[in-house]
Amino acid sequence: MRKVIYCMMVSLDGYVEAPGGDIGWTAPDDEVHAFCNDMARGMGGALYGRRLYENMSAYWPTADQQPDAPPIVADFARVWRAMPKYVFSRTLTEVGWNSTLMTGDLEAEVTRLKRQDGGDLEVGGATLAHSLVRLGLVDEFQLLMHPVVLGQGKRFFPELAASVRTRLVESRAFDSGVVYLRHQVV
Numbered sequence: 671m672r673k674v675i676y677c678m679m680v681s682l683d684g685y686v687e688a689p690g691g692d693i694g695w696t697a698p699d700d701e702v703h704a705f706c707n708d709m710a711r712g713m714g715g716a717l718y719g720r721r722l723y724e725n726m727s728a729y730w731p732t733a734d735q736q737p738d739a740p741p742i743v744a745d746f747a748r749v750w751r752a753m754p755k756y757v758f759s760r761t762l763t764e765v766g767w768n769s770t771l772m773t774g775d776l777e778a779e780v781t782r783l784k785r786q787d788g789g790d791l792e793v794g795g796a797t798l799a800h801s802l803v804r805l806g807l808v809d810e811f812q813l814l815m816h817p818v819v820l821g822q823g824k825r826f827f828p829e830l831a832a833s834v835r836t837r838l839v840e841s842r843a844f845d846s847g848v849v850y851l852r853h854q855v856v
Contacts (some may be wrong), residue, residue, distance in 0.1 A: 673790040676799045677812035685823035699846045703742045714789025721757035722795035800828035817847035
């Protein structure tokens with residue numbers, strides 16, 4: 671069975687966005703970007719909510735065609751276009767860029783995707799991920815923790831009625847001070 675992996679850049683105090691939706695502090699250096707590219711390359715697909723899909727599809731489809739695009743950015747653009755994307759939205763009427771619009775029951779659709787053959791599924795975007803965590807559908811948490819304290823904003827984890835036990839299975843420190851933590855749900 672495929673795993674659902676919740677992976678995002680996160681502040682030291684657990685936020686994925688600063689107030690006002692600011693994510694400028696998450697800009698990765700080349701070492702972290704290459705690591706993220708390799709992780710994405712290994713995924714069987716991505717689960718997106720409407721907002722993240724719109725943000726990603728506004729830039730990545732043609733990012734590698736910009737004359738000043740760094741090789742690391744061009745690489746991710748190619749990976750992003752090739753990756754199957756499943757977009758959960760009740761307001762969108764169409765999606766492009768190797769994407770499938772998912773309008774059915776979230777729990778049923780994700781359970782069906784997990785049962786299919788193929789690589790693991792990355793969930794992008796805290797709003798969708800929060801719903802999947804609450805439904806018990808996330809199998810692994812991958813945090814790229816930045817050395818910044820935001821104090822407020824959108825949290826990586828949702829409020830939960832019960833705790834979720836995890837086990838650290840991998841960690842890595844980058845020269846920039848970013849720390850990668852990979853926890854499996856037990």
